[in-house]
Amino acid sequence: MINVAYIHTNLTDVIAMNKRLNLLIVMIVLAMGIHVAKAQRNIGPPSLTSAPQACGTLTNGFDFTAELSPGNALPTNNEFILELSDATGSFANQSDITELGRVMGPNNGTAATSNINFTDISVPTNANSDDFRIRVRASEVDIISEISDAIAFHFFDDNLEIILNGRDEIIFCNVASFAKEIAVEVRDENDNSVDVNTLKWEWLKDGAIIPGENSPSLIITEVGRYIARVPLGLCNNFFNPLNRSNAVDASLINPDDITIVTDDDFSFCPDEFKELRASLIDFSYNYQWIKDGEELDGEISPNIILPDNDFGGEYTLRIELSEDCTLITDLVTVTNEGSSITAPLPEGLILLPTQILTLTVETDAPIGSTFRWIRDTNVLIQGITTGPTITFDVPVNGVGDYRIEIDALFPDDPCMTMLFSETIIRSAERFDIVIAPDEVVDCEQDPITITLTEMVGITSTGDRVPLTTEQFNFFDFEWFNDGVSTGETSLSLDVSRSDSGGSFELRAVFRPGGLPDAVSNNLPIDFLSSDIVLDITPPVLEPGESVVLTAPLNANFTYEWYIIENGEEVLIDGETTNTLTVTEDGNYFARISTSLCTVDTQTAVVGGPAALSELIPNVITPGGNVANDSWVLPNSFSENDVEVTIYSSNGKIDFQKTGGYNADWPNDSASQASELIYYYIISRSSTVVKKGTITVMR
Known part of the structure; x- marks a missing residue:
């Protein structure tokens, strides 16, 4: 006999158990969903x-990427921002962080890793370090990436040209040692000067x-090849040679090594090819x-x-290296084995x-010897x-082309020289005269x-032919x-x-008549004093203002x-009037x-007042x-952190003092200040702050 009541009771329990199981499953699913959402x-x-490396110019750009982990969608307006640290790699100071670029997304939800790509990113113009780091930050949610390894970021304007010592070599001769300051100049693509201190x-x-040399100039005391370079760390090779100057060779020359040479000896016949050369050709x-x-006018080649004609004599060669x-x-x-016309x-x-x-x-x-005078093509005598x-x-009236020919007598002239000299004689339509001081004038x-x-x-063709002094009569x-x-x-x-204040001229009248009078250039005569003092208005240059000299x-x-x-x-450049407007401190004349x-x-x-007090004599x-x-x-250079070093022209230390300077030189000069030029370097806390020259005038 079936117990209906028992079956009903158990069935009710099963149904209740299934409901509890379903509720548990729903709760688990909801819990999992909440976890995924969060x-x-x-x-x-x-x-x-x-x-x-990121070696940046005005025209190039770089690509960066970062991996975004799987997950639900981000806000549709979210941007990913690529940020650059300070030069040490730190993000601690917000004001030192530079935004390099930003992209929209990817913001969609995904079960797979996706990439955040930044393309054609420019290098900041003030970037110059091998130790920068980068990170990515989301704009709409609190997500910041891990920080990258160190990446070199360097910017250089590759349109700049760096010129050292005017591209001139440094060559000394007749000295055992030397001291010479060389400096860079920088020109942009329009040939404008760029401040080297930037x-x-x-x-x-x-x-x-060269350790410790970081200024735009350098005093050299040794032979060698010198180059100035804008330091760009791991990007030096990328920018080479654009970030470096021309090379300047400093050398010592022995004058005895340079001589005049020729192919054979120094004896020639006039009709031979006669060449003298420097043993050093540059x-x-x-x-x-x-x-x-x-x-010799115009003879400026090696x-x-x-x-x-008339080539015999004693020859030397001056060379400015x-x-x-x-x-x-x-x-x-040089010996002429033949003959010459010594006064043509x-x-x-x-x-x-x-x-x-x-x-x-x-x-x-x-x-x-036989001679002939010829006018045009006719032998006159x-x-x-x-x-x-x-x-x-x-x-009178014998204008024309004149020539004398001389056949030198053999065997007295072993070269059997054939000599000639020519001139053109013309008439004048008018005269021109020039007056000037007869010597270099002291003011x-x-x-x-x-x-x-x-x-x-x-002449009728406009040619200018000098008159002889006899013709002045x-x-x-x-x-x-x-x-x-x-x-x-x-x-x-x-x-x-x-x-x-007067203006002078000279007039000339041709005494026989028939030709126009000549009047010279007008020559103003103004005497100058050597003690002219410039007016300075106003007398002090205030910040942001100007003065007029x-x-x-x-x-x-x-x-x-x-x-x-x-x-x-x-x-x-460009200042050619009697006034000059000045906006910067300095010494002007x-x-x-x-x-x-x-x-x-x-x-x-x-x-x-502050600027004036810092001027160095x-x-x-x-x-x-x-x-x-x-x-x-x-007075500021008497402080304990100041060091002063003075070099003689041959590079030797003439004076050196640490702990402040108190007008000690030239009283303590090793050379008794006997030379004309000295070089000084002033350092403060081991950093060079001033350098230049001192002229000793007695």
Whole structure:
């Protein structure tokens, strides 16, 4: 018999148990869902994928990536931001963190890892470290990636050009040692100057970094190859050679090693090929050939081809290898085994109306040699030499091309030399005369002498042919001051300071008549004083303001303005009036030129009180004038962290003191300040703060 009540009871229990089981399953599923919804998505450390280092220019960019872990969707407006640490790799200071770029997503939910990609990211222009690190941050949720390993980030403007020492080599001769300052300049793509102090620097000698030298200039005391470089860490190779200057070789030359050479010996016949050469040929050097003590005009190559005429003599060669080394070779004697015309005809001559012009040549051809005078193609006269002088009188109106030919007598002339000299004789339509001071004039000189320096005849073709001094006798001369005759009729005139401000000219009248009078250039005469003081308005340069420097105004003056930097005079381009507007502290002066002379004004010191106190003197005048007997520095350089070192011109330490400077030099000079130029370096806490030169004037 079936117990219905029992079955009903158990069935009810089963149903209740199933409901409890289903509820438990639902609760588990809900719990799992809540856990999944709350799971944090992670970002791995980002990496640079497009290059080993981020070596940035104005035009390139780099790719970075980071892995995003699986998970539910992120807000649709979420951006991932790529951030750069400070130069040490730290993210501790928010103000030192740089945003490199950002991308939208991926924000979708996913069961697989996805990539966050950043493309064409530029390197910040102030980045210069091998120790940067990067991270990725989400904009809408609190997710920050792991920090990357160190990545080199360096920026360099590859349009810049770094020039060392003006591309000039450093060459010394006739010295055992030396000291020389070299410096860099930087030009942009438009050839504008770039402030070298905005860049970091390091120096290399023979390929090795020079420790502790980080300024844009360097004092060298050893031979070697020097290069200045903007240090860019692991990117140095990438930017090489753009981030480095030209190489400058510093060397010592033995003058005895440089001589004049030729292919055989130094004896030639006139018709032979005759070449002299320097044993050292470098077209960056300046050469000047000298014969018998006189410079040969235009002969500035390392070799010289001797002419067929009058080439015998004593030759030397001056070579300027650098601004610090100019040498002159031992002389060589070149022998002419034949003959020469030792005084040839001038290149051109003017034949004045009514004048009988005498042509004259001098020769060392043997007596008895044959000569011929030729006009155009016609032989006018021929004969036998009886001495060194041969003449010919050109008849009135005898213009034309003239030539003398000499056949040297054999065997007295073993070369059987054939000599000639030529000139062109023309008539003048008018005359031009030039007056100028007869010598280089000192601005303090009183009086000065002005003179006729050139008188030429102007031909129908416009050629200018100098007149001979004998032809001056065909003219009457007269001097004028501001259009008024002075009564002076000689070829020169003394002008005193009392005549300053006048304009002078010389007039010439051709005495036989028939030709126009000649009037010289107008020559303003303005005397200058050597103690001109510039006006400074206002006298103190306030922050953000300017001052105006004013020199004496004169329409006949020309002006150049200079600032003194590190003891050197630096021309201020484009400033050619009598005023200069200044916005920076410094030492300024004007160079004023007149038709007579040039003088520098007194130096004007521009700056506020603090700036003025830091100026370093670059000249001392020992010898009892008290004010400039000693090299006196501003009071701030007497502090204990200051070190002063002074070098002589041969690189030896002449003075050195730590713990502050107190006008100790030249009293404590090892050389008694006997040289003209010294170099100084001032350091504060082992960092160079000032360097330059000192000129000793006695």
